[in-house]
Amino acid sequence: MPKILLVEDDKDLTVMIKEWLEMENYACEVVHDGNQALDFIDQYHYDLIILDWELPGKSGMDILKSYRQQGGVMPVIFLTGKGQINDKMSGLDSGADDYLTKPFSMKELSARLRALLRRPPDQDNEVITVGPLEMDATEHRLRYRGNEVQLVPKDFALLEYLMRHPHDFCSSEALIDKVWGGSDNTGSSDALRTSIKRIRQKMDLDESQPSIIENIPREGYRLRQFS
16 A cells, blocks of 8 residues: 655645545555654655645745755655746756646546556566666666666656667657656646756766757657667
8 A cells, every 4th residue: 555645734635635545545644844744754654745835844845855855766746836837847847756736636636646656567677778777677776877876756767668668769648648647738748848857967967978868859759879
């Protein structure tokens, strides 16, 4: 049973989400304060965090930045009343794997959680090697030219999919379907672009070399072809 930490200061909304998640067979712990959330994250294991943006104590953005800077790789989905695209991109740039804008459907929340948590069984227990890239999907470890690279879960899943199809151009729609669980909304398109941007920032360190991810208009995205 996946264990979820729900960080939300709206107590009425918290009750609704917790009851829904438990009906969907998730274990759910709740905190209402940003400082308390950091303590829980440090002390306990969770499979996913649902994180409100605006919280007493520390904001959701501060919590997320701190967690990612310490090497945390647990999936994080933002809940936010901020509907502007710049706000959404800021959340994704800070390491969120997905977001939902309030008000939202509980069924959509469930779909987003399933997409973040699932891993096809035939993709476990396997080390994938493409050129200087080596990925252990089970241990969530990635090495590039001998150096370990830390990626947040959705970035890792996206790169894993590209590594499993190293010669294919994959359309945005196909990547959203395979990595974000079939959602074709604007949010998932933004998340895809932000995920590619984060991977490039982590791995495109030699400006004399082409990007780790190629982008051909009307063709899609493909892993760089290593000689």
